Amino acid sequence: MEIGIRILIVFLVSQVVHIGAQKEGEEGCVPGFQVKEYQVEYNGGFQKDHPLTQVFFDDCAGNEGLAFEVSHPDFQVDEEMNLVARRDVMDSGTVMFIHGVNEQADDMAQVDIVGAPPRSPQTLREILGLGQIQPYRSKRALFAPRMHVNENMEPPFPKVIGTVMSPGMENDHIFHMTGSGADQDPKGVFTINRVTGEVSVSQELDREAISSYTLEVSVTDLSGKLVEGPVALLVDVNDQNDNRPIFKETRYAGEVLEGSPTGTVVMTMTAEDADDPRLQNAVLRYNIVRQSPDKPSPNMFYINPESGNIVTVISPTLLDRETLPTTQYELEIVAQDMKGRDVGLTGTATATITITDKNDHAPEFTHSLFQANVDEGSTGVAVNLTVDDRDDPATGAWRAIYSIINGDPTQNFEIQTNPDNNEGMLSVVKPLDYESVVFHTLLIKVENEDPLVPDVGYGSSSTATVHITVLDVNEGPVFFPDPLQVTKMENIPLGSFVALLNATDPDVLQSQSIRFAVLRDPANWLSVNPVRGTVNTSANLDRESPYVHDNKYTAIFMATDNGSRPASGTGTLVIHLEDYNDNAPYVHPSVVRVCEDTKDSVVIVGGRDRDIHPNAGPFKIELGKQPGLEKTWKVSRVNNTHAQIMLLQSMKRANYQLPLVVTDSGLPPLSNSTEIKVQVCTCKKNRMDCSSAGSVCSNLMMLLALVLLSLFCL
DSSP: HHHHHHHHHHHHHHHHHHHHHHTTTOSSSEEESSEEEEEOSSSBOOOOOOOOEOOOEOSSSSOOTTTESSSSTEEEEOOSSEEEESSSSSOOOOOOEEEEEOSSSSEEEEEEETOOOEEEEEESHHHHHHSOGGGGGOOSSBBBOOOEETTTOOOOOOOEEEEOOOOOOOOOEEEEEEEEETSSTTTTSEOOOOTOOEEEEESOOTTTOOOOOEEEEEETTTOEEEEEEEEEEEEEEOOOOOOEESSSSSSEEEEETOOOOOTOOOEOOOEOOOOOSSSSSGEEEEEEEEESSSOOOSSEEETTTTTEEEEEOTTTTOOOTTTSSEEEEEEEEEEEEEETTTTSOOOEEEEEEEEESSOOOOOOOSSEEEEEEEEEEEOEEEEOOEEEOOTTTTTTOOOOEEEEEOOOOOEEEEEEEEEOOEEEEEOOOSSSTTTTEEEEEEEEEEESSSSSOOTTTOOOGGGGEEEEEOOOOOOOOOESSEEEEEEEEOOOTTOOOOEEOOEEETTTOOOOOOEEEEEEOOOOOOOOOOTTTTEEEEOOOOSSSSTTTEEEEEEEEEEEEEESSSOOEEEEEEEEEEOOOOOOEEEEEEEEEEEEGGGGOEEEHHHHSSOOTTTOOSSSEOOOSSSTTHHHEEEOSSSEEEEEEEEEOOOOOOEEEEEEEOOOSSSOOOOOEEEEEEEEEETTTEEEETOOOOEHHHHHHHHHHHHHHHHHOO
């Protein structure tokens, strides 16, 4: 039994020595015992509460929640990390182990007692330091302590990180290790010495990739028969501060309203650190290292070191967008791990803060009085009104709205805002008359699109006066009435009076004469006296002319004054023409067809007239005065405008000229003797065949020609 115990002690000492040698070469803070081995002189025993030695343990995070367990039950580690006896102890043994553990670290140290006699009996639990700490309580003989290995270890490899122990180990027994990191992906990270139980790491590890490994260890004989286990072996990868804080973006943008109270949150900057969040390696602190520009104060903003909230420090009075040297401030933000200590790694980002505008400045006219001259009778922009507004251009706090509040009862003016320069364009929309009003005085008000803040109002500078002077212009004569409308009978004698033109000169303050002229007379029917303005006929007025539309004839006349720059005006004369019965009626159509059989020999014809009522219909249509027509043809009235022609006896298929007389209803009435062509055709089964119908007159002429030709030949 004593031999097995000594073997276990040797294995455990070997593990501690390897760990201590490994950690001595590491740079920076390594969580755990900073000294792994201690020596104490034995002088016949140890007194109660008397310090044997002080141990050095640092979890690199303040040692919060740190607890110690000593393998000898009569010893403990006090608050000053002194190893002391709980009572007077004579039988201390030659070696003790101290186990230190909290959330940040888990490590063991060895204390050698020089000159002490061996302790008897000494239990395996005491040798291994197994007390009340849960991770080390086990009733199994095979023991696999939790192991720790630093990430980013430097070669050479492999490196021993701990030892698995079995008190019942015999010469024909061997250790086996399985799991992710051993015989499963990632394979070959850890190996175990099959005889000694030493566990080694074979390559550099990255905690940010895999933070811990769970393996299983067992003991078998040479034939492969399971002797002990399997038991779990946990390997934690200790974090090294090898990751810098990284901001999600390189540039951040925020904005704050001018005049905001001190302490107003502008924006939040956050960075991430891939190191272990339980350690200071990933505990970040934020700081502003540069502000540009640094006026009016280099410390206008403050960043909360822990939350990353950027708040205003400058007073609301100084946070005035219109007086600051710029509206954008650039801050360089540094995030540093290790709670901001100098050894911490850093990451940087830029924050651009825009001072936004509020409508705290009313627009003001650059002049209290504006003046302009406008020609009478013209329209368009008369004057541009300029204003100053210190608010942010192209915003509702800067854009101006102009209004005329007095001096425009007839609404001759309007004002619009030029979107490019914010000027007010005062325009004449209804022509001004010099002879009526020479001077116009307008009162103009300017406001912003957005309302002003409560403590700011519109003052007297937000109103201005505009003087408009109307300039006299030689205006052309004006006809009245326009158009002038008269009614005349068509065909009145040449030189007949038609109308008297009336035109006046608006320039009443000037003595000017007017002369008249014909400007447009489509049919050349009219003439005008240039001085008196009397219009007479120079040709017959014909209501049926193509220049007459809807019984109206339109002519345009011009009146011109004798100013230094003569001006003219135009007027329209509309003549309503009354109808005179000067057009005889006629029959339509001029060609008709009838069947040679009297049963179907009826056609309809109508009367037409270029005149209008009462000089047109009703029409009277009757046979011509040639004798014998009434025996063959009959004409009877259908209505006021049409009559029917009936064939009374069968006739040969041919063309016949039928004389008719048509008379209108005018006073006096007009008659017209005319002829229509009647084609007599063969009608069979609703089909009319007129192809061989020749004119009787034509046949007679042909027969006469043949007789004359025969006489000529004889």
